[in-house]
Amino acid sequence: MAEEKIETQKVNGADITVTLRKMIIANGEEVKELKFREPTAGDIDRAGNPVLLDMFSDPPKITFDAKAMTTMMAALAAVPPSTIKQMHPKDWNTAAWQLAGFFMPEL
Numbered sequence: 076m077a078e079e080k081i082e083t084q085k086v087n088g089a090d091i092t093v094t095l096r097k098m099i100i101a102n103g104e105e106v107k108e109l110k111f112r113e114p115t116a117g118d119i120d121r122a123g124n125p126v127l128l129d130m131f132s133d134p135p136k137i138t139f140d141a142k143a144m145t146t147m148m149a150a151l152a153a154v155p156p157s158t159i160k161q162m163h164p165k166d167w168n169t170a171a172w173q174l175a176g177f178f179m180p181e182l
Contacts (some may be wrong), residue, residue, distance in 0.1 A: 093170045099161040101154040109158075110168065111151040114177050122146040125171070126178035137175065144171050 091111045098105045125144035129136040146168055149156040159167070 077148060086170075089174045091168060091170070093173065095166050096163045101152070101158040109152045109162075109170065111148065111174060112153075114147065114174070118147060118150055119178070122150060124178055125162055126175050128179060137179070139171050139175075147174070148174070171174075 084180070090095060090113070092108055093111070094108045095106070098107055100106075101109070123143035125140050125147045127138045127140055129138075145156055145159045145167075148159045148167075151174070152158070164171070
């Protein structure tokens with residue numbers, strides 16, 4: 076059986092939509108995609124910065140604070156954290172990388 080392709084929108088100040096590999100429950104309904112709004116500084120204040128950037132590594136290293144990213148995804152998608160925890164790991168990582176650009180500095 077062929078694996079379903081995950082579709083995402085470009086990050087350009089607009090919402091990011093991630094099509095999921097399987098249905099999950101969000102706010103009491105089965106959904107096949109999650110739409111994430113653009114974060115604000117207030118979201119970072121509440122959830123923490125979910126992207127960790129180590130500029131002293133060669134090459135620089137980017138990692139995720141998984142708990143902060145799950146909390147952030149829940150806030151941005153307006154769903155409870157339990158919804159994000161149902162996601163397939165590849166879907167979680169796809170969403171995390173799509174959102175990562177919002178949390179990295181412009182150098």
